[in-house]
Amino acid sequence: MLTDQWFVDTAKIVEPALEAVRSGRTKIMPPSGEKTYFNWLENIEPWCISRQIWWGHQVPVWYGPTLEFLSLQDLDEYASKGQRTGAMEFFCAPTASEALAKAKVFYGERFKEIRLVESQGALFAIKGDVLEIGRDPDVLDTWFSSGLWPIGTLGWPEDTPELKKYFPTSVLVTGFDIIFFWVARMMMMQLAVVGDIPFHTVYLHGLVRDAKGKKMSKSLGNVIDPLDIIDEYGADALRFANCAMASLGGVLKADTQRIAGYRNFGTKLWNATRFAEMNAALCRDIVGTDAGRMPDARHTVNRWIIGEVARARIAVDEALEAFRFNDAANTLYAFVWGKVCDWYVEFAKPLMDGDFANETRQTMAWVLDQCYILLHPIMPFITEELWALTGERQKMLVHADWPTYGAEIIDETADAEINWVIRLIEEIRSARTQMRVPVGLKLPMILTALDDKGRDALARNRAIIDRLARIDGLTEGAAPKGAITIPVEGGSFALPLEGVIDLAAEKSRLSKSLEKLEKDMGGLRGRLDNPKFVASAPEEVIAETRDNLALNEDEAMKLKAALARLAEAV
Secondary structure: OOOOOOEEOHHHOHHHHHHHHHOOOOEEEOOHHHHHHHHHHHOOOOEEOEEOOOOOOEOOEEEEEOHHHHOOOOOHHHHHOOOOOOOEEEEEOOOHHHHHHHHHHHHOOOOOEEEEEOOEOEOEEEEOOEEEEEEOOOEEOHHHHHOOHHHHOOOOOOOOHHHHHHOOOOEEEEEHHHHHHHHHHHHHHHHHHOOOOOOOEEEEEOOEEEOOOOOOOOOOOOOOOHHHHHHHHOHHHHHHHHHHHOOOOOOEEEOHHHHHHHHHHHHHHHHHHHHHHHOOOOOHHHHOOOOOOOOOOOOHHHHHHHHHHHHHHHHHHHHHHOOOHHHHHHHHHHHHHHHHHHHHHHHHHHHHOOOOHHHHHHHHHHHHHHHHHHHOOOOHHHHHHHHHHOOOOOOOHHHOOOOOOOHHHOOHHHHHHHHHHHHHHHHHHHHHHHOOOOOOOOEEEEEEEEOHHHHHHHHHOHHHHHHHHOEEEEEEOOOOOOEEEEEEOOEEEEEEOEOOEOHHHHHHHHHHHHHHHHHHHHHHHHHHHOHHHHHHOOHHHHHHHHHHHHHHHHHHHHHHHHHHHHHHHO
């Protein structure tokens, strides 16, 4: 049924909203969101803001008779009628009292009394010399009401302290699918009502989909309940997974395997804290107060990890400033798991006894505190718990100061030395894995060539290298037959494998594996090069094919590197 509706003539208020984004006063990220914003506002139509539903903000309009209607002879007949006709005058005002005042001015002395009533069928009624004006029963469009959110939540139309302090707001975080429903309307309405932009930045996040990138649907049965995920993996793991996938303009694929991996990440941090506690690195007298004091470290390992903390802090701040939340999460993952839990904890073990024991304990306590602080915005629950358990804190972690240290605490010399050690250990471990050397077997190593800088680093970190790379003795000389080369900056080493593995059989195995892998890659490339496949296959199938090809290409590179090592040994 066609009925009368209320409209906003958007052409009169749209230009300031367009100009605010064109001029850069308000920035939309990613920039692709601006295209949607401009396309909708530049082609805007009058906006119907009235709805015939039960709940909402009631349209601020009251009705009375027109002066022409009042000139009719038989007004009693209309007392029981009140349907909208051309015989109605409307009074639009922010409040009922203002609407009543408008009506009194309009009608002058025509009525002895004018009063407001709740609309019950008739929108107005004349009872002798009394006029009853009723309010329009329609309510405002949801997006009209929510379009006033930035000021409406701060006490507007009153000039409140909250409005003065918090408006304009700073950053709006929302989904890209409601740019025209909500973002554009907030821009138009705030600029029209209070003459200012509602926020300086709009960050458009991706939508959560299933593990294959499909939109969640009850009919497809691929809906994931976040409460079930939290029950199984924890809120921190779910938060970290969402953050790690929140690339600008990307899609968040809710993969439970990935969420489980981030739960393991939290366990890794917990275990590192437990190790420090067992080695007296988290005693109350060491940690003391909030975030402790940066230790004055002398040992190369401790100076190195302090510099790594600074690098992580700088990278996280840069990522957060640019709204690259996935980069912030991935930086923290690589730092906490890779640098702290995997490398520093292992490097610190032999230092817990000896001249550098107290310094190492202080450094480990400080490093773990920085891990809690930097991770807290993404994983607030486990970090708050560990913060409380590991020291006499003056305040909760949520209130702790964000660190400000930077490149000034990076020791380039220590950084170069320890990274050289790490690369050597990784090369040895990689070679052992490629050659399928038994995990627990210790191997002798031969130094074939090394510059003075490398020899100094080797001498200072020999115990660490021997233990983590499972090396049993180091000699210097030429590589014997059956040895594989371990390249390193400034020189090379060799691992004798004669009698340890069957070199010929290993070469045959690797060659067959590479041959099969290249055949599989050929099939995958053929599918992706086929225009019919790309045009007709579902998007998630194409993405899965590309991912499989990338994984196979990576594996093929490793097999080729292993075969190259064997070619030198045979």
